[in-house]
Amino acid sequence: MSTRRTARGSVTAPRIRRGPPEYARSLTREGDHPRRVLEALSEGVVFTSLEHSAAADALAVLRPRLPPAERPAALVRAFGYAGRPYDYDFDFRTDAALVCTELVYKAYEAAGLRFPVVEILGRPVLPANELARRFDADFGAAAQQFDLILFVDGHERSGVAVEASVEKFRQSWRRPKWRVRAMD
Numbered sequence: 001m002s003t004r005r006t007a008r009g010s011v012t013a014p015r016i017r018r019g020p021p022e023y024a025r026s027l028t029r030e031g032d033h034p035r036r037v038l039e040a041l042s043e044g045v046v047f048t049s050l051e052h053s054a055a056a057d058a059l060a061v062l063r064p065r066l067p068p069a070e071r072p073a074a075l076v077r078a079f080g081y082a083g084r085p086y087d088y089d090f091d092f093r094t095d096a097a098l099v100c101t102e103l104v105y106k107a108y109e110a111a112g113l114r115f116p117v118v119e120i121l122g123r124p125v126l127p128a129n130e131l132a133r134r135f136d137a138d139f140g141a142a143a144q145q146f147d148l149i150l151f152v153d154g155h156e157r158s159g160v161a162v163e164a165s166v167e168k169f170r171q172s173w174r175r176p177k178w179r180v181r182a183m184d
Contacts, residue, residue, distance in 0.1 A: 038078055040100045044085045057154040058161075060169055062135065062146040070111045078107035092117060092124040101126040113145050132173035139170060 028035050033049035041048070066074070087097035095106055105115050105126050116130040131146075138144040153164040153172070 038082060038103070040081075040084075040086055040098045040103045042086050045081045045083060045098055045103060047082065054152070057156065058172065059150070059152040060132065060172075061149040061151075062131070063149050064108055064111070064113055065145055065147060066108075066111050066113070074107045074111055077110060078103060081106060090120075090123055090125050092126065099125075101128055101131065104131075129173045132169065136170040136173060139166075 028047070030049040030052060033051045035047035035049055037048050037050055037053040038045065039048060039053055040046075064071070064074070081095070081098055081103055084095070085097040087099045087102065089097070090099055091097075092102055092105065095102070098106065105117070109115065115126055116134045117124045117126050118130060119125075120127075135144075135146055135148070148166050148169055151164045151166070151169040151172075152161050153168055154161040
Protein backbone atom coordinates (compact mmCIF):
# COMPACT_ATOMS: atom_id res chain seq x y z
CA MET A 1 0.00 0.00 0.00
CA SER A 2 1.55 3.27 -1.03
CA THR A 3 1.38 6.25 1.30
CA ARG A 4 1.98 9.99 1.11
CA ARG A 5 2.45 12.78 3.64
CA THR A 6 -0.22 15.44 3.94
CA ALA A 7 0.47 19.12 4.60
CA ARG A 8 -0.08 18.46 8.33
CA GLY A 9 2.49 15.65 8.28
CA SER A 10 0.08 12.75 8.76
CA VAL A 11 0.25 9.71 6.53
CA THR A 12 -2.69 8.77 4.34
CA ALA A 13 -3.22 5.85 2.04
CA PRO A 14 -5.00 6.06 -1.30
CA ARG A 15 -7.30 3.18 -0.38
CA ILE A 16 -8.56 5.11 2.66
CA ARG A 17 -9.18 8.27 0.64
CA ARG A 18 -11.09 6.42 -2.13
CA GLY A 19 -12.60 3.49 -0.28
CA PRO A 20 -13.30 0.85 0.91
CA PRO A 21 -17.03 1.14 0.24
CA GLU A 22 -17.77 1.41 3.97
CA TYR A 23 -15.78 4.67 4.06
CA ALA A 24 -18.66 6.43 2.27
CA ARG A 25 -20.81 5.78 5.36
CA SER A 26 -18.31 7.70 7.49
CA LEU A 27 -18.83 10.77 5.31
CA THR A 28 -22.49 11.15 6.25
CA ARG A 29 -23.64 13.43 9.04
CA GLU A 30 -25.36 12.83 12.35
CA GLY A 31 -27.31 16.04 12.77
CA ASP A 32 -24.75 18.83 12.54
CA HIS A 33 -21.78 16.51 13.09
CA PRO A 34 -19.82 14.29 10.70
CA ARG A 35 -19.71 10.56 11.44
CA ARG A 36 -16.03 9.89 12.03
CA VAL A 37 -16.04 7.20 14.71
CA LEU A 38 -16.57 3.52 13.96
CA GLU A 39 -17.79 1.71 17.06
CA ALA A 40 -19.80 -1.30 18.16
CA LEU A 41 -23.03 -0.26 19.89
CA SER A 42 -26.34 -1.99 20.49
CA GLU A 43 -27.23 -0.98 16.90
CA GLY A 44 -24.19 -2.92 15.65
CA VAL A 45 -20.88 -1.76 14.19
CA VAL A 46 -21.81 1.72 13.02
CA PHE A 47 -20.32 5.11 12.20
CA THR A 48 -21.21 7.80 14.73
CA SER A 49 -20.14 11.34 15.41
CA LEU A 50 -17.43 12.11 17.92
CA GLU A 51 -20.03 14.07 19.89
CA HIS A 52 -22.19 10.92 20.18
CA SER A 53 -19.31 8.63 21.00
CA ALA A 54 -17.75 10.97 23.56
CA ALA A 55 -20.96 11.27 25.60
CA ALA A 56 -19.55 8.98 28.28
CA ASP A 57 -18.21 9.11 31.83
CA ALA A 58 -14.65 9.32 30.48
CA LEU A 59 -12.90 9.35 27.12
CA ALA A 60 -9.39 8.15 26.32
CA VAL A 61 -7.77 8.52 22.92
CA LEU A 62 -4.88 6.11 22.44
CA ARG A 63 -2.64 6.02 19.35
CA PRO A 64 -1.04 2.67 18.61
CA ARG A 65 2.72 2.70 18.13
CA LEU A 66 2.77 1.24 14.65
CA PRO A 67 4.69 1.96 11.48
CA PRO A 68 2.88 4.75 9.59
CA ALA A 69 1.79 2.46 6.74
CA GLU A 70 0.16 0.02 9.19
CA ARG A 71 -2.28 2.59 10.62
CA PRO A 72 -4.39 2.92 7.44
CA ALA A 73 -4.27 -0.86 7.01
CA ALA A 74 -5.81 -1.23 10.47
CA LEU A 75 -8.54 1.25 9.51
CA VAL A 76 -9.31 -0.76 6.39
CA ARG A 77 -9.62 -3.89 8.53
CA ALA A 78 -11.95 -2.05 10.94
CA PHE A 79 -14.09 -0.74 8.08
CA GLY A 80 -14.60 -4.35 6.98
CA TYR A 81 -16.63 -4.94 10.14
CA ALA A 82 -19.04 -2.04 9.52
CA GLY A 83 -22.63 -3.21 9.49
CA ARG A 84 -22.11 -6.32 11.60
CA PRO A 85 -24.42 -6.79 14.59
CA TYR A 86 -23.53 -6.19 18.22
CA ASP A 87 -22.26 -9.28 20.05
CA TYR A 88 -24.56 -9.67 23.03
CA ASP A 89 -22.77 -12.96 23.82
CA PHE A 90 -19.41 -11.13 24.15
CA ASP A 91 -17.72 -13.97 22.27
CA PHE A 92 -14.25 -13.12 20.91
CA ARG A 93 -13.99 -16.54 19.28
CA THR A 94 -16.09 -15.41 16.30
CA ASP A 95 -16.36 -12.15 14.42
CA ALA A 96 -19.90 -12.55 13.09
CA ALA A 97 -20.90 -9.95 15.72
CA LEU A 98 -18.64 -7.63 17.72
CA VAL A 99 -18.43 -5.59 20.92
CA CYS A 100 -16.53 -2.27 21.14
CA THR A 101 -13.18 -3.60 22.29
CA GLU A 102 -13.40 -6.57 19.93
CA LEU A 103 -13.50 -4.14 17.00
CA VAL A 104 -10.21 -2.62 18.21
CA TYR A 105 -8.76 -6.08 18.79
CA LYS A 106 -9.69 -7.31 15.29
CA ALA A 107 -8.41 -4.15 13.59
CA TYR A 108 -5.00 -4.08 15.29
CA GLU A 109 -4.14 -7.68 16.19
CA ALA A 110 -2.89 -8.37 12.66
CA ALA A 111 -0.51 -5.42 13.05
CA GLY A 112 1.19 -7.23 15.92
CA LEU A 113 -0.33 -5.45 18.91
CA ARG A 114 -0.80 -7.64 21.97
CA PHE A 115 -4.06 -7.28 23.85
CA PRO A 116 -4.78 -8.41 27.40
CA VAL A 117 -7.63 -10.81 26.63
CA VAL A 118 -9.04 -12.31 29.83
CA GLU A 119 -11.54 -15.04 30.48
CA ILE A 120 -14.85 -14.07 32.07
CA LEU A 121 -17.56 -16.67 32.57
CA GLY A 122 -15.64 -19.05 30.33
CA ARG A 123 -15.35 -16.61 27.41
CA PRO A 124 -12.32 -14.70 26.15
CA VAL A 125 -13.03 -10.95 26.31
CA LEU A 126 -11.18 -7.64 26.34
CA PRO A 127 -12.67 -5.24 28.91
CA ALA A 128 -11.76 -1.60 28.28
CA ASN A 129 -10.24 -1.42 31.77
CA GLU A 130 -7.74 -4.08 30.68
CA LEU A 131 -6.49 -1.73 27.96
CA ALA A 132 -5.97 0.99 30.57
CA ARG A 133 -4.30 -1.51 32.91
CA ARG A 134 -1.94 -2.66 30.16
CA PHE A 135 -1.12 0.96 29.27
CA ASP A 136 -0.27 1.60 32.91
CA ALA A 137 1.87 -1.54 33.21
CA ASP A 138 3.81 -0.84 29.99
CA PHE A 139 4.12 2.94 30.37
CA GLY A 140 7.67 4.14 29.74
CA ALA A 141 8.92 0.67 28.81
CA ALA A 142 10.01 -0.65 25.43
CA ALA A 143 6.83 -2.76 25.45
CA GLN A 144 4.56 0.32 25.49
CA GLN A 145 2.15 -0.13 22.55
CA PHE A 146 0.09 3.07 22.78
CA ASP A 147 0.54 6.77 23.35
CA LEU A 148 -2.14 8.66 25.24
CA ILE A 149 -3.38 11.51 23.09
CA LEU A 150 -6.23 12.70 25.29
CA PHE A 151 -7.97 11.71 28.51
CA VAL A 152 -11.19 13.49 29.43
CA ASP A 153 -12.31 12.45 32.88
CA GLY A 154 -15.86 12.97 34.04
CA HIS A 155 -16.69 14.04 37.56
CA GLU A 156 -20.21 12.80 38.16
CA ARG A 157 -20.77 14.70 41.38
CA SER A 158 -20.02 18.12 39.81
CA GLY A 159 -21.41 17.20 36.38
CA VAL A 160 -18.31 18.30 34.48
CA ALA A 161 -15.59 16.63 32.46
CA VAL A 162 -12.01 17.88 32.41
CA GLU A 163 -8.91 17.07 30.44
CA ALA A 164 -6.77 14.96 32.74
CA SER A 165 -3.12 13.93 32.83
CA VAL A 166 -1.52 10.71 31.73
CA GLU A 167 -1.03 9.91 35.42
CA LYS A 168 -4.79 10.14 36.01
CA PHE A 169 -5.41 7.83 33.06
CA ARG A 170 -2.86 5.36 34.35
CA GLN A 171 -4.79 5.17 37.63
CA SER A 172 -8.26 5.02 36.04
CA TRP A 173 -8.35 1.23 35.73
CA ARG A 174 -8.04 0.93 39.51
CA ARG A 175 -11.33 2.68 40.20
CA PRO A 176 -14.12 0.56 41.60
CA LYS A 177 -16.44 -0.67 38.88
CA TRP A 178 -19.45 0.84 40.61
CA ARG A 179 -18.96 4.21 42.25
CA VAL A 180 -22.33 4.65 43.90
CA ARG A 181 -22.89 7.04 46.74
CA ALA A 182 -25.85 6.90 49.04
CA MET A 183 -28.51 9.48 48.33
CA ASP A 184 -29.57 11.59 51.33
